[in-house]
Amino acid sequence: xxxxxxxxxxxxxxxxxxxxxxxxxxxxxxxxxxxxxxxxxxxxxxxxxxxxxxxxxxxxxxxxxxxxxxxxxxxxxxxxxxxxxxxxxxxxxxxxxxxxxxxxxxxxxxxxxxxxxxxxxxxxxxxxxxxxxxxxxxxxxxxxxxxxxxxxxxxxxxxxxxxxxxxxxxxxxxxxxxxxxxxxxxxxxxxxxxxxxxxxxxxxxxxxxxxxxxxxxxxxxxxxxxxxxxxxxxxxxxxxxxxxxxxxxxxxxxxxxxxxxxxxxxxxxxxxxxxxxxxxxxxxxxxxxxxxxxxxxxxxxxxxxxxxxxxxxxxxxxxxxxxxxxxxxxxxxxxxxxxxxxxxxxxxxxxxxxxxxxxxxxxxxxxxxxxxxxxxxxxxxxxxxxxxxxxxxxxxxxxxxxxx
Amino acid sequence: xxxxxxxxxxxxxxxxxxxxxxxxxxxxxxxxxxxxxxxxxxxxxxxxxxxxxxxxxxxxxxxxxxxxxxxxxxxxxxxxxxxxxxxxxxxxxxxxxxxxxxxxxxxxxxxxxxxxxxxxxxxxxxxxxxxxxxxxxxxxxxxxxxxxxxxxxxxxxxxxxxxxxxxxxxxxxxxxxxxxxxxxxxxxxxxxxxxxxxxxxxxxxxxxxxxxxxxxxxxxxxxxxxxxxxxxxxxxxxxxxxxxxxxxxxxxxxxxxxxxxxxxxxxxxxxxxxxxxxxxxxxxxxxxxxxxxxxxxxxxxxxxxxxxxxxxxxxxxxxxxxxxxxxxxxxxxxxxxxxxxxxxxxxxxxxxxxxxxxxxxxxxxxxxxxxxxxxxxxxxxxxxxxxxxxxxxxxxxxxxxxxx
Numbered sequence: 001x002x003x004x005x006x007x008x009x010x011x012x013x014x015x016x017x018x019x020x021x022x023x024x025x026x027x028x029x030x031x032x033x034x035x036x037x038x039x040x041x042x043x044x045x046x047x048x049x050x051x052x053x054x055x056x057x058x059x060x061x062x063x064x065x066x067x068x069x070x071x072x073x074x075x076x077x078x079x080x081x082x083x084x085x086x087x088x089x090x091x092x093x094x095x096x097x098x099x100x101x102x103x104x105x106x107x108x109x110x111x112x113x114x115x116x117x118x119x120x121x122x123x124x125x126x127x128x129x130x131x132x133x134x135x136x137x138x139x140x141x142x143x144x145x146x147x148x149x150x151x152x153x154x155x156x157x158x159x160x161x162x163x164x165x166x167x168x169x170x171x172x173x174x175x176x177x178x179x180x181x182x183x184x185x186x187x188x189x190x191x192x193x194x195x196x197x198x199x200x201x202x203x204x205x206x207x208x209x210x211x212x213x214x215x216x217x218x219x220x221x222x223x224x225x226x227x228x229x230x231x232x233x234x235x236x237x238x239x240x241x242x243x244x245x246x247x248x249x250x251x252x253x254x255x256x257x258x259x260x261x262x263x264x265x266x267x268x269x270x271x272x273x274x275x276x277x278x279x280x281x282x283x284x285x286x287x288x289x290x291x292x293x294x295x296x297x298x299x300x301x302x303x304x305x306x307x308x309x310x311x312x313x314x315x316x317x318x319x320x321x322x323x324x325x326x327x328x329x330x331x332x333x334x335x336x337x338x339x340x341x342x343x344x345x346x347x348x349x350x351x352x353x354x355x356x357x358x359x360x361x362x363x364x365x366x367x368x369x370x371x372x373x374x375x376x377x378x379x380x381x382x383x384x385x386x387x388x389x390x391x392x393x394x395x396x397x398x399x400x401x402x403x404x
Numbered sequence: 405x406x407x408x409x410x411x412x413x414x415x416x417x418x419x420x421x422x423x424x425x426x427x428x429x430x431x432x433x434x435x436x437x438x439x440x441x442x443x444x445x446x447x448x449x450x451x452x453x454x455x456x457x458x459x460x461x462x463x464x465x466x467x468x469x470x471x472x473x474x475x476x477x478x479x480x481x482x483x484x485x486x487x488x489x490x491x492x493x494x495x496x497x498x499x500x501x502x503x504x505x506x507x508x509x510x511x512x513x514x515x516x517x518x519x520x521x522x523x524x525x526x527x528x529x530x531x532x533x534x535x536x537x538x539x540x541x542x543x544x545x546x547x548x549x550x551x552x553x554x555x556x557x558x559x560x561x562x563x564x565x566x567x568x569x570x571x572x573x574x575x576x577x578x579x580x581x582x583x584x585x586x587x588x589x590x591x592x593x594x595x596x597x598x599x600x601x602x603x604x605x606x607x608x609x610x611x612x613x614x615x616x617x618x619x620x621x622x623x624x625x626x627x628x629x630x631x632x633x634x635x636x637x638x639x640x641x642x643x644x645x646x647x648x649x650x651x652x653x654x655x656x657x658x659x660x661x662x663x664x665x666x667x668x669x670x671x672x673x674x675x676x677x678x679x680x681x682x683x684x685x686x687x688x689x690x691x692x693x694x695x696x697x698x699x700x701x702x703x704x705x706x707x708x709x710x711x712x713x714x715x716x717x718x719x720x721x722x723x724x725x726x727x728x729x730x731x732x733x734x735x736x737x738x739x740x741x742x743x744x745x746x747x748x749x750x751x752x753x754x755x756x757x758x759x760x761x762x763x764x765x766x767x768x769x770x771x772x773x774x775x776x777x778x779x780x781x782x783x784x785x786x787x788x789x790x791x792x793x794x795x796x797x798x799x800x801x802x803x804x805x806x807x808x
Contacts, residue, residue: 016460053484056420058491065483065490068498072476079469080457086469087462094472098502099548120548144503144524 007158010044023084039158042073063108074134092130097137106140111147116164155216163223177231178239197244252349253401269332341390344382406572411562414448427488443562446477467512478538496534501541510544515551520568559620567627581635582643601648656753657805673736745794748786
């Protein structure tokens with residue numbers, strides 16, 4: 001008995017039939033005696049439909065008008081879920097971002113949540129109502145304007161609501177049934193994790209595992225919200241994302257993940273002056289291009305090669321910017337390589353185990369997989385390899401670190 | 405130079421192409437130096453699409469959830485119009501009913517406007533912005549809930565905004581280019597009126613002319629808002645709905661209109677006791693059926709026939725209720741007649757001219773059109789006739805009263 005926050009994505013509410021299924025899952029939770037608040041996304045396809053209308057008018061649309069428009073997607077799906085519950089005999093109300101007091105910092109189309117004034121939800125709980133909340137949206141109180149949290153923001157909405165209500169758990173229902181040690185489509189023996197730490201989940205989320213949005217994990221970690229990842233299609237145990245405990249440390253590698261969405265850029269023969277790296281990456285950042293792995297090769301003749309990875313979708317823009325940089329700083333040229341993948345191992349156990357990175361490098365070398373770039377953190381090691389070796393590398397690493 | 409409120413219906417914003425056309429009309433008004441606030445309906449078809457989703461879940465849906473859902477239609481069309489203006493170089497913002505402070509009495513799906521706190525619109529005017537306002541919707545401040553004004557409510561939104569801003573004029577753009585002396589599809593010589601009084605427009609609106617919603621005319625009258633009915637497709641003068649003036653009184657009949665959407669019910673041999681009419685019509689009203697014309701025939705043997713008209717869509721329910729009444733009061737039976745039409749002449753000049761009703765009855769009699777029921781007000785005479793005579797009656801009356 002307590003407060004449970006649930007979240008269902010666009011696919012889960014993609015048709016009236018699926019909406020009714022979601023209502024049954026919520027009703028079951030209610031029957032267990034919990035107060036239930038449920039965050040929903042827009043019906044799948046609806047957000048794209050709205051954005052396409054706007055793009056038809058002008059591909060360079062106003063972020064403010066974008067927010068006023070796309071926020072209607074969640075505002076339409078939530079009353080449909082509420083109505084399904086009402087028709088099943090469960091009192092329910094739908095609530096918009098404004099109505100629940102989802103306060104944001106006012107940045108249009110990519111807002112951060114500042115606060116959730118959950119008074120209205122608590123009032124509705126007192127009346128015995130289930131609350132169905134439009135995800136992805138909030139309000140900037142100074143202007144009264146609607147703001148959205150960026151795509152996938154409904155996960156973050158749900159965790160923020162859970163934090164505000166001090167909920168027992170935030171259950172995220174998706175089309176997979178939990179977090180796996182590797183992508184089961186690549187690794188036959190991938191296992192579902194019973195639990196995983198926030199830190200590990202954060203690394204996995206930013207390394208390409210698409211189960212949860214990174215910002216929702218970060219928010220959960222900061223507010224100590226237990227997040228349960230579950231299937232909306234099958235009734236079986238999921239994966240709990242929670243505080244690190246001593247069990248977790250005994251496992252060296254919790255997950256193996258690969259990301260093919262990256263491309264590598266090399267600026268050749270960069271003059272080796274102080275401040276040159278700063279000059280390059282400031283210019284790239286000012287073009288709103290995110291840089292991931294950066295490697296500076298050992299220089300000779302006072303020159304050095306500077307390599308880094310960007311999202312594949314940013315590659316064209318990034319090479320354009322780099323060509324300008326080459327002219328400015330007198331470097332030799334720009335090389336782009338789309339055929340790469342980043343393969344990573346993640347685990348809090350690495351903190352107390354030595355030689356993990358070395359073992360990873362040996363395993364790849366033994367299998368003739370050449371490492372192009374390396375980057376590490378306290379709890380992860382990533383290697384950039386040729387794209388064609390991506391699946392092989394994941395299988396080798398999973399077998400050696402997880403299955404062993 | 406001043407403040408102009410405009411309103412465009414669902415057909416006018418039914419596609420991106422039409423939305424761009426609407427933006428051009430608004431921009432032209434802005435170029436004349438006015439501050440412009442423009443109320444828009446949902447894109448045509450969108451409200452029905454949303455209602456059908458809700459009905460698929462439950463035909464007996466919650467009015468509160470209905471409001472949360474259907475209000476998204478106008479909330480989506482308004483940013484599309486705003487974006488079109490922005491892309492043309494005209495600063496614009498879309499605003500929801502909540503954002504403009506459209507305060508209602510809280511009755512879901514059929515609210516009345518209590519107040520418009522137009523501070524936000526005035527602020528945007530100061531910044532030089534055109535305001536594109538989602539029509540049809542408001543907020544009940546005590547609950548923070550979204551409420552809608554009933555179908556066609558965007559006309560009423562527009563007049564309420566015009567009243568709050570003390571606008572020079574409220575321009576209602578539709579697919580006809582003004583108010584005519586009769587339906588031009590029936591009467592060849594029907595003329596567009598340059599102006600018409602609120603009282604006459606109210607009678608015409610409630611008698612079946614579909615140009616303006618009655619409530620918007622009533623609101624315009626109460627707040628002295630000049631309403632201009634115009635075409636969104638052609639740039640030509642429309643009809644001004646305004647205060648009665650001495651010119652208007654010189655015209656006896658301003659318009660001739662027919663309504664085929666009515667049906668007649670007769671309760672035969674009602675015992676002629678005091679209070680019996682009250683008993684009958686209280687019961688009918690409690691079933692939410694609107695009764696229009698009522699006629700009580702002269703009784704014999706202490707009995708009387710009670711006839712009245714209802715909307716055709718209410719006929720089945722009304723006869724069911726009447727059959728119950730017949731049993732309760734010991735009447736003889738219920739007769740229903742769907743093949744009727746109500747033909748009316750309207751004009752403020754009737755106040756100062758005598759013999760208008762008599763002339764109407766004579767004209768109908770001379771043409772062998774039998775009058776089944778009669779009802780009059782200070783500025784109108786309505787006759788219920790057989791449906792097949794409807795067009796003929798309109799033509800005869802228009803020729804005699806308007807063309808003469």
